Amino acid sequence: MTAPTASSSLSAPRPAGPWRRAGRRLARDRAAMVALAVLLAVTAACLLAPVYARDVAHTDPFTSNVAGSVTIDGRSVDIMQPNDNPLHLGLSPIGPTWHASADLLGADSQGRDLAARLLYGGRTSLLISFCAAALCIVLAAIVGIVAGYAGGIVDAVLSRIMDIMWAVPVYLFAISLSIVTVSQGLKLGPVAIASDNLLIPICIIALVYVPYAARPVRGRVMSLRRAEFVTAARALGVPGYRIVLRDILPNVTGTLVVLAPLMMALAMMAESALSFLSIGVQAPGASWGTIIEDGEGLIYTRPMVAIAPGLAIVIVVLALNVLGDGMRDALDVRDSGRERA
Amino acid sequence: MRGVAARLLGVLPVLLLGMAGGAAHGMDDGALMAAHRGGTLRLTAASSGGSVDPQIAYEQQNLQIGAPVYDGLMAFPKSGRGDAVRPVPDLADGMPEIRDGGRTYVFRLRQGIRFSDGHVLGVEDVVATMRRIFRVNSPAAGPYFSNLVGAAPCLAGQGRCDLSNGVVTDAAAGTVTFHLARPDTDFLYKLAFPQAAIVPAGTPDHDTGNVAPPGTGPYRITFYDPDRVMRLERNPYFRVWDGLAQPDGFPDRIVYSFGLDEEAEVTAVENGQYDWMLDMPPRDRLGELGDRYVPRVHLSDMLVVWYMEMNVRLAPFDVPEVRRALNDAVDRHAMVLHEGGPALAYPACDMIPRGIPSHDPECAYGRGASVAHPAPSWQGVDMARARALVAASGTAGQDVTIVTMNTSMGRVLGQAVRETLAELGYHAIVRPITPVVEFSYLQNTSNAVQIGFTGWQADYPAPGAFLHTLFACDSFHPSSDNSLNMSGFCDPAIDRLMDDAAAAQQGDPVRADAMWQQADAAIMAQAPVVPLVQTRRLDLVSARVGHVLSSAYYMVLLAQLWVH
Numbered sequence: 001m002t003a004p005t006a007s008s009s010l011s012a013p014r015p016a017g018p019w020r021r022a023g024r025r026l027a028r029d030r031a032a033m034v035a036l037a038v039l040l041a042v043t044a045a046c047l048l049a050p051v052y053a054r055d056v057a058h059t060d061p062f063t064s065n066v067a068g069s070v071t072i073d074g075r076s077v078d079i080m081q082p083n084d085n086p087l088h089l090g091l092s093p094i095g096p097t098w099h100a101s102a103d104l105l106g107a108d109s110q111g112r113d114l115a116a117r118l119l120y121g122g123r124t125s126l127l128i129s130f131c132a133a134a135l136c137i138v139l140a141a142i143v144g145i146v147a148g149y150a151g152g153i154v155d156a157v158l159s160r161i162m163d164i165m166w167a168v169p170v171y172l173f174a175i176s177l178s179i180v181t182v183s184q185g186l187k188l189g190p191v192a193i194a195s196d197n198l199l200i201p202i203c204i205i206a207l208v209y210v211p212y213a214a215r216p217v218r219g220r221v222m223s224l225r226r227a228e229f230v231t232a233a234r235a236l237g238v239p240g241y242r243i244v245l246r247d248i249l250p251n252v253t254g255t256l257v258v259l260a261p262l263m264m265a266l267a268m269m270a271e272s273a274l275s276f277l278s279i280g281v282q283a284p285g286a287s288w289g290t291i292i293e294d295g296e297g298l299i300y301t302r303p304m305v306a307i308a309p310g311l312a313i314v315i316v317v318l319a320l321n322v323l324g325d326g327m328r329d330a331l332d333v334r335d336s337g338r339e340r341a
Numbered sequence: 342m343r344g345v346a347a348r349l350l351g352v353l354p355v356l357l358l359g360m361a362g363g364a365a366h367g368m369d370d371g372a373l374m375a376a377h378r379g380g381t382l383r384l385t386a387a388s389s390g391g392s393v394d395p396q397i398a399y400e401q402q403n404l405q406i407g408a409p410v411y412d413g414l415m416a417f418p419k420s421g422r423g424d425a426v427r428p429v430p431d432l433a434d435g436m437p438e439i440r441d442g443g444r445t446y447v448f449r450l451r452q453g454i455r456f457s458d459g460h461v462l463g464v465e466d467v468v469a470t471m472r473r474i475f476r477v478n479s480p481a482a483g484p485y486f487s488n489l490v491g492a493a494p495c496l497a498g499q500g501r502c503d504l505s506n507g508v509v510t511d512a513a514a515g516t517v518t519f520h521l522a523r524p525d526t527d528f529l530y531k532l533a534f535p536q537a538a539i540v541p542a543g544t545p546d547h548d549t550g551n552v553a554p555p556g557t558g559p560y561r562i563t564f565y566d567p568d569r570v571m572r573l574e575r576n577p578y579f580r581v582w583d584g585l586a587q588p589d590g591f592p593d594r595i596v597y598s599f600g601l602d603e604e605a606e607v608t609a610v611e612n613g614q615y616d617w618m619l620d621m622p623p624r625d626r627l628g629e630l631g632d633r634y635v636p637r638v639h640l641s642d643m644l645v646v647w648y649m650e651m652n653v654r655l656a657p658f659d660v661p662e663v664r665r666a667l668n669d670a671v672d673r674h675a676m677v678l679h680e681g682g683p684a685l686a687y688p689a690c691d692m693i694p695r696g697i698p699s700h701d702p703e704c705a706y707g708r709g710a711s712v713a714h715p716a717p718s719w720q721g722v723d724m725a726r727a728r729a730l731v732a733a734s735g736t737a738g739q740d741v742t743i744v745t746m747n748t749s750m751g752r753v754l755g756q757a758v759r760e761t762l763a764e765l766g767y768h769a770i771v772r773p774i775t776p777v778v779e780f781s782y783l784q785n786t787s788n789a790v791q792i793g794f795t796g797w798q799a800d801y802p803a804p805g806a807f808l809h810t811l812f813a814c815d816s817f818h819p820s821s822d823n824s825l826n827m828s829g830f831c832d833p834a835i836d837r838l839m840d841d842a843a844a845a846q847q848g849d850p851v852r853a854d855a856m857w858q859q860a861d862a863a864i865m866a867q868a869p870v871v872p873l874v875q876t877r878r879l880d881l882v883s884a885r886v887g888h889v890l891s892s893a894y895y896m897v898l899l900a901q902l903w904v905h
Contacts, residue, residue, distance in 0.1 A: 063760050066678040080678050083628035086635050090627025091682040110753065183774060278747065283756055283771065300625040
C-alpha cells in the first residue's frame with residue numbers, strides 16, 4: 001500500500017507556486033506584455049545613447065553648439081538659423097532633418113542634438129524613477145510593516161507622521177525639499193552630496209511618496225497580524241522578527257511588487273516636474289523634464305523640443321500603469337488560491 | 342562679421358523711420374502737438390516697479406514712467422533729440438557756475454514753475470529734497486551725495502541733517518549753491534539721476550510707497566495699485582520751459598496695467614488691446630514680430646554690459662595669464678547667438694558700452710588681436726593661444742565654480758563659460774543662485790567667488806560710472822555686500838588715469854573720452870573681467886501708436902508716444 005501511494009504521490013504534477021501562477025497569468029495579459037515590450041525597447045534605446053551620439057550622430061549632447069553647423073545632403077547648414085524677416089529678429093535652432101547623422105529630431109536652444117539628448121535624458125529619467133521607486137518601496141515596507149505589526153503607540157506615531165506628510169501636497173513637498181538641496185547640496189554628518197548628484201532627486205522623490213505606499217502595506221500587515229498562522233506562530237513562541245521575516249513579509253511582497261510600477265510612474269512624473277522647474281536634474285545633465293524646459297521657450301517655433309520628451313514620458317508612464325494593472329491582476333492576493341478561468 | 346554688419350545696416354532705415362516719427366514730416370513741436378495731442382495711452386507690464394517715491398524708486402520701470410512726472414536741476418534729455426547721455430539744465434536756468442576748482446556749483450532756479458499741486462517751486466524745495474534723499478535713505482544718498490559738505494551726519498543717521506553748509510540757498514537771488522568736500526566732475530550727472538528729482542518741501546521723510554509726491558513734469562500719478570494699475574493724468578500747472586529737458590506729453594492719460602505674462606503681453610499689443618509692453622517678448626515670438634509687425638517693432642541700444650567677473654585674488658584667476666586665456670577662449674559670437682542674434686546683442690570686448698562717447702569697439706583678445714595690437718572688432722576665439730597661456734600658468738586641472746543667476750540667460754551663458762573652462766583644462770561647475778541674491782553675493786569676498794556672471798547698467802551714463810565704479814581701488818570693500826569692484830582689482834596707476842580723465846571731462850570732453858578709452862584698454866590688458874555681450878532692447882507698439890522715440894537712458898519716451 002505504501003509503495004503505490006508513494007509512487008502516485010511522486011508522479012502527480014507538483015502544483016505551481018503563487019509566483020509561477022502569477023507569471024503565467026501576466027504572460028496571458030496581452031496589454032501588459034505590450035507594455036513590458038515597450039518599456040524594454042525604450043530602456044534598450046536609452047542604454048544605447050552613447051553609441052548613437054558617438055557613432056551615428058557624431059555629437060556631444062552636453063556641449064552647446066550654437067555656432068556650429070551640420071551637413072545635410074552635402075550642404076553645410078547652420079544649426080542656429082536666423083529667422084527670415086526684414087529685421088532678422090530671433091534665431092531658431094534647426095528643426096527635424098530626419099537624417100540620423102544630422103540632428104534627426106532637430107536641435108535645442110543651445111544647438112545640441114535633440115535625439116541624442118532625448119536618449120541620454122531617458123537614461124537619467126528611467127534611472128531616477130527606478131531607484132526612487134525601489135527606495136520608496138523599501139522605506140514604505142519598513143514603515144508599513146513596523147506600524148502594522150507593532151500597533152499601539154508605534155503605529156500611532158508612524159501613522160501620524162505619514163498623515164502629516166500626506167497632508168502636504170506631494171509636489172509642493174518635493175519642490176520645497178529640492179529648492180533647499182539644489183542650492184546647497186545635502187550634508188548629513190560626514191556625508192556630503194553635491195547639488196547636481198542624482199541621489200538628491202532620487203531621495204526626495206522616494207521620501208515624498210512613502211506615505212502613498214506605506215498605507216496599503218500597513219493595512220495588509222494589520223489584517224495578517226490577526227491571521228491564524230501568525231497567531232499560531234506567536235503561540236509557539238516564535239520571535240516577532242522571525243514572524244515578520246518568515247510570515248508577514250512574504251505575504252506583503254505581492255502588494256509591494258504591484259506597487260512598484262505605479263510608484264515608478266509617479267516617480268517619473270515627479271522627476272520631470274522638478275527638472276522642468278530647474279530643481280531636479282542639473283545642467284549639463286539631461287532628463288526628459290529638463291528637455292521639456294528647454295523646449296518651453298521654443299514652443300512656437302520648434303515644438304518638437306518639448307513634444308518629443310513629453311511623448312516619451314506619456315509612453316513610459318502609460319506602459320508602467322498598464323503593466324502595473326496587469327501585475328495587480330496577476331498577483332492579487334484575493335485570487336492567490338485559484339487560477340483565473 | 343561683414344554679414345552681421347550688412348544685416349544691421351538693413352535694419353537701420355526701419356529704425357530711423359520709426360525714431361524720427363513725426364519729425365520726419367517737417368512739422369515743428371507745436372504743430373505736432375496740435376495734430377496729435379490727446380487720447381489714452383495703454384501700457385502693460387508683468388509686474389509693477391515698486392515704490393513710486395522718486396527718492397526711493399530704483400527699478401528702470403519706475404524711472405521710465407517717472408521721467409514725464411519729475412524734474413531735477415539737471416536731466417538727461419527726454420525729447421529724443423540731442424545727446425541723450427549728457428545732462429542738460431532742467432529746473433536750473435542754465436548750466437551752473439563752477440567755482441573753487443570744482444568744489445562749488447551755483448545753480449539759478451527757473452522762476453514760475455509749479456508742482457502738480459499748485460505749489461510754486463522755490464529754492465527751499467531744492468534743499469528740502471537734498472535733505473530728504475538722506476532722510477529716506479535713498480539709494481543715491483551714499484554713492485552720489487556723500488561728498489556734500491555736512492553729509493556725514495546725514496549718512497550716519499545721527500545728529501542734525503540740515504545740510505546747511507552743503508546746500509546754501511538765496512531765495513532773493515533764486516540760487517542754490519552746492520559745496521562739495523572734493524571736486525566731482527560727475528556731479529551734474531548725479532543731479533540728473535532721477536532720484537535727485539525735486540519734490541515739494543514738506544514731503545514726508547519716509548518712503549511714500551504707492552502715493553506719488555507732486556512733481557513738476559507734464560503728468561501726475563493720480564492712482565497706483567502695484568498689483569493692478571497706475572494712472573497718470575496731465576499736470577494742470579505744467580508749461581513747457583525747455584523742450585529738450587522736459588517736453589510736453591502727447592496723450593491726455595496714461596494707464597499702466599500690471600499682471601499679464603510676456604506671452605499675453607505680446608498678443609495683447611499685437612491685437613491693439615495695449616499700446617506698448619515693458620517686458621521683452623519671448624524669444625520664440627521674435628520671428629513672428631519680425632515677419633508681421635515690422636513697422637511696430639523698434640530696436641534700441643541699452644547701456645548694459647553683461648560680463649564674467651574674475652576674482653583676481655583667488656586661484657586660478659589670480660594669475661593674469663588665466664584671465665587673458667579666458668578672454669581669448671570665450672566665443673562672443675556664440676554669446677550673441679544665445680542672446681537672440683545680432684539684431685538683439687553685440688559682442689562686447691570692453692566695459693564701456695556702445696552709446697557712451699568713450700566706447701571703443703576694438704578687441705584686445707581673440708583671433709588676430711593682442712593687447713598691443715587690438716583688432717577693430719571681435720574676430721573669433723583663439724583657442725591655441727588660450728591653451729598655451731593656461732599651460733604656462735600651470736593651473737590646468739584646478740576646480741572652478743561659476744556663480745550665475747538662476748535665470749535663463751544666466752544659466753545658458755554660465756554653461757557656455759563652463760564648457761570653455763573645461764576645454765581649457767579646468768574642472769568647472771556652475772552654481773546658479775537666485776538673481777535677487779546673486780549680485781550682492783558676488784560682491785562679498787567672504788563668499789570666495791572665483792568667477793561670476795553679472796551685468797552692469799550704470800545709474801548715469803558716464804564712463805566713470807562703468808570704469809571707476811567697477812575697477813577703482815576705492816570701489817573694493819572686503820567682506821561687504823556693497824563692493825561693486827567684484828574682481829577685487831586695484832591698480833593705482835589706472836586709478837590716476839581715471840582721475841585725470843574725470844578731471845578733463847568738463848573742460849575738454851574729447852580729450853577726456855580718449856583718456857577713458859586708455860583707462861579701459863589698460864584695465865582690459867589685465868583682464869579682470871570677460872565682457873560678453875551688450876544687449877539691445879526691442880519695443881513693440883500697437884498699430885495706433887506713432888512717434889516712437891527712444892533714449893539710451895529712459896528707453897522709450899512714453900509721454901512722446903501719440904495715439905491715433
